[in-house]
Amino acid sequence: MIDLSLNYELTKKFIVKFIQEELKSNNFEHALIGISGGIDSALVAYLAVEALGKENVFGVLLPYKLSSKESIEDGLKVVKDLGIEHEVIEITDIADCYFEREKIQDKFRIGNFLARIRMSIIFDKAREFDSIVLGTSNKSEILLGYTTWYGDMAAGIYPIGDLYKTQVFGLSKYIGVPESILNKKPSADLWPGQTDEDEIGTPYSEIDQILYLYLEERKTKDEIMEMGFKKEHVENVLNRMFSTQFKRTLPPVCKISLRTFGHDFLYPHDVFK
Ligand SMILES: Nc1ncnc2c1ncn2[C@@H]1O[C@H](COP(=O)(O)OP(=O)(O)OC[C@H]2O[C@@H]([n+]3cccc(C(=O)O)c3)[C@H](O)[C@@H]2O)[C@@H](O)[C@H]1O
Numbered sequence: 001m002i003d004l005s006l007n008y009e010l011t012k013k014f015i016v017k018f019i020q021e022e023l024k025s026n027n028f029e030h031a032l033i034g035i036s037g038g039i040d041s042a043l044v045a046y047l048a049v050e051a052l053g054k055e056n057v058f059g060v061l062l063p064y065k066l067s068s069k070e071s072i073e074d075g076l077k078v079v080k081d082l083g084i085e086h087e088v089i090e091i092t093d094i095a096d097c098y099f100e101r102e103k104i105q106d107k108f109r110i111g112n113f114l115a116r117i118r119m120s121i122i123f124d125k126a127r128e129f130d131s132i133v134l135g136t137s138n139k140s141e142i143l144l145g146y147t148t149w150y151g152d153m154a155a156g157i158y159p160i161g162d163l164y165k166t167q168v169f170g171l172s173k174y175i176g177v178p179e180s181i182l183n184k185k186p187s188a189d190l191w192p193g194q195t196d197e198d199e200i201g202t203p204y205s206e207i208d209q210i211l212y213l214y215l216e217e218r219k220t221k222d223e224i225m226e227m228g229f230k231k232e233h234v235e236n237v238l239n240r241m242f243s244t245q246f247k248r249t250l251p252p253v254c255k256i257s258l259r260t261f262g263h264d265f266l267y268p269h270d271v272f273k
């Protein structure tokens, strides 16, 4: 196993500075975060308070009737520990109105819809509080595409987007995220009993190694398997990554004019006054 742990003091400083600079250069003072009770949003909230001060960070807790009891308890623990202003908005009525009307029972449709309802409320609240939305996506879930496109992925900036999930755990422990959050299994909490690792089929300890070896050490699939990783896990991780490239790029634009978004305007000087 490759040691993916980082110098967490330095990592924290980089992310804190990143949040400060991104807000400043885009003329924002406030940041808003959807707080789920999970580790990604907890970590981002702690880093945001360090970067901006507790008076400039807002938390929104958006439980659905099937959200786990621990999620809401841990979410409240985060906002109370940090002393940030927060709102709890239950999304059951809004979501069930649509599910009942369309007779939807498929858990994936339900889960993706919940993620997109949350996104709508988060951006509405960002407008109300004149804030940038801090994304909570990490490198592992972005690379796997394990996320709802334009749902929980939607954000202004990604402070922990270059940290593998195992590094999210390392940094969270380092900065003192509450134990109950550190000790529970990552879950999208979109249906009862859901956990990331069960749904994906490979534990994060292996996902991160496989992604790292393939992307950063440029090992081939065969070389990774020769290092002792099971074929089913290597194929699972790489296939998920290849099949979700669309989630990591702007939608392709059909080029007609001489100057087209996505094809041109690739550098800041293209659009400067
Ligand atoms: N090649 C392609 N080019 C352009 N668009 C493409 C496409 N392939 C699919 N699509 C579109 O993308 C849609 C599917 O993508 P999407 O809607 O994102 O949904 P999908 O990837 O099917 O599902 C999202 C997955 O992420 C998990 N999740 C969601 C939310 C939060 C978390 C969490 O960890 O907290 C996890 C969830 O449990 C589920 O496994 C298709 O319906 C299709 O419209």
Ligand SMILES: Nc1ncnc2c1ncn2[C@@H]1O[C@H](COP(=O)(O)OP(=O)(O)OP(=O)(O)O)[C@@H](O)[C@H]1O
Residues within 6 Å of the ligand: 033, 034, 035, 036, 037, 038, 039, 040, 041, 042, 060, 061, 062, 063, 064, 067, 071, 118, 136, 141, 152, 185, 186, 187, 188, 189
């Ligand atoms: N009930 C909720 N209330 C507010 N925001 C939510 C809720 N559920 C999900 N979100 C938003 O969607 C993001 C994605 O969820 P995800 O499960 O990947 O991260 P997490 O819950 O923070 O960490 P973990 O992976 O440990 O569960 C959350 O970080 C949060 O910003």
Ligand SMILES: [Mg+2]
Residues within 6 Å of the ligand: 036, 037, 038, 039, 186, 187, 188, 189
């Ligand atoms: Mg979660």
